[in-house]
Amino acid sequence: MKYWIFKSEPGVFSWNDLLVSENQTTYWDGVRNYQARNFLRDEVNIGDLVFFYHSNSEPLAIIGFCKVVKAGYPDFTALDPKSEHFDPASSTENPRWYMVDIKAEHEFKSPVTLEILKQSPGLEELRLLQKGNRLSIIPVTKQEAGIIQKLGR
DNA sequence: GCCAACGTTGGC
DNA sequence: GCCAACGTTGGC
Secondary structure, rough: EEEEEEEOOOOOOHHHHHHOHHHHHHOOOOOOHHHHHHHHHHHHHOOOOEEEEEOOOOOOOOEEEEEEEEEEEEEEEHHHOOOOOOOOOEEEEOOOOOEEEEEEEEEEEEEEEHHHHHOOOOOOOOOOHHHOOOOOOEOOHHHHHHHHHHHHH
């Protein structure tokens, strides 16, 4: 089992949006970055734990965590000309972008804010905290995941 | 709203 | 294959 942070702007898709989704499950569409795509396609698996991070918002924080319930499959929004995420270079035969499905598992008692994360020993290497980081699908080590879990209790 | 950092594009 | 220009991200 692996551990991840998925970033989302709550104005686009928030933790609460996830909670009111059918089965508290959503497909994670719209990733249009190759490194993040590779993670979704090749590495994110059923049962993996996903921390749900709100970016560009108040508070900047991990709100809770999810479980991956469906591993990588083609992002169909890339094939839909009406979608904001349409990519004419992607096709059914040769999909360029991938998505996974995640299901809400637990909301933290209080959000684990960016500030808290920065102050927590053991998270110095966390990609989320590196300057200029823009990756939206971030791998997290088991040790880091344990620390984040503790912070959320 | 600003702007630094980053990824992508496209002309050469 | 280089790199300038551009668009986007995301913390502040």
